[in-house]
Amino acid sequence: MIDRRMPQDVEVPLAPALPLALAEEVSRRILFIDRAIVGFSVSVSADGVDGVRLTLTDGDPLKIAAKLHRVIDREVRPLTLPESQSVWESSAAPTFALLDLDILKSAGAVRMLGTGRAALGGVALHLLAKVDEAIRRIAVDSFDAVEFRYPTVISTDAISRAGYLDSFPHHVMLATHIDPDADVFDGFRTREEDRSLLDFASDTSIMLPPTLCYHTFDARRGEKFDPETLVVETCRGKAFRYESAYASGLERLWDFTIREVVFIGTRERTTLARDEFMQAVQAWLEGLGVAAACTVASDPFFAGADPVAQVWTQRLMKLKYELRLPVAPDRTIAAASFNVHGDVFGNAFDLRFEGGGSVNSACVGVGLERLTFALLSRFGLDPEKWPSSLRGHESVTERIGADPL
């Protein structure tokens, strides 16, 4: 056993080595394998990914290594992924203002409230509003999107229908309340300090949403759609994904904001709309002079029914594109995704065409804090040095006033 006060590095060899293309699939799972893992690095040699160095605070290294092998053998080793496919790269060369968290904090742009929880202020808040407005304008002006604003919480039934509980149990965030009962209130008020609050709460019928398109599908559950019409809706709201560890700063948050655009219609029209929206975002970034790329991607399926099939299918069918922007010479972050769902959500939420057949859907999700951070990393904290379309205060003030989320 490891002394829990002294984090210790442990080497776990992977034999045979995994193809380099699977490095990301290994990395995205490690921090969920055991709570004792607080850090890691993946070892790469000419043979591929040949080991993982784990930083452990606790636990039995042999048992943790066995768990790591079990997950990799079951979920990663069987994957034969298509070769990395970049579908677009902007013409701008990467340029960095090299912002770290301390600089953002001292400029009043960020306050960290705890791991994965950040408050934005000052120029960061201004920029986030401008970024959101730019994406919203694409949705409304070019795609005739109708706007909605949803409650933050969502029904567990909606999350379950969407398949999230099966495919992404590691990200699930519950929300509950103290059971409405006089005896429970008495017990709650006089509880011992170390008693779990969950002892007094049994309702799990609502959750915190991991993404926003589920709100749209749930709101339109059971509706009939005209096959000649492409439905486009947009909303902005909070999303929540539990992570075992968070990068410092704005790169990976527990509680973050998404500008979402949802398309409902035929397979052809929803796929085309997804692609055209992606091109519109690319054109906007090109106009800003930002280095960026779109690549074929997959979701972090983990511990679900068949993560191998899900990842493989997403990559092969190009169901998901990811927008990646460099934030440092050696690091890019994903700031948006452009997804087609086929008829998965049409079936799950009973969304049908008049005359029969499940609708298809697609969505675009832009992570506003991440995109803001990427643009701050590119342009710095002085708005005078930003592209003119990101400056200008009136519209931002109006927007913040209208929607203080």
Next chain:
Amino acid sequence: MMSEENTREIVRAFIEPHLQGHALDDHTDIFATGYVNSLFAMQLAMFLERRLSLRLDAPDMHLDNFRTVDGLVGLVIRKQAND
């Protein structure tokens, strides 16, 4: 090595039961028929590996190899020729 005609027959025999009687041309995009979802691609890959003993590699993972009978037959023929 299996003939192209045999391969085509075996591939069609695997796909057709999933299409609820929908006509299947050799160039029909299986996924556009609406009768199978995207996860059917994985079933196709497993079918190629198990029934036809192919070993699929990263360069084979292109959608055009999986979405039509022609694509699947072409993939099988190419892989068998390279073995």
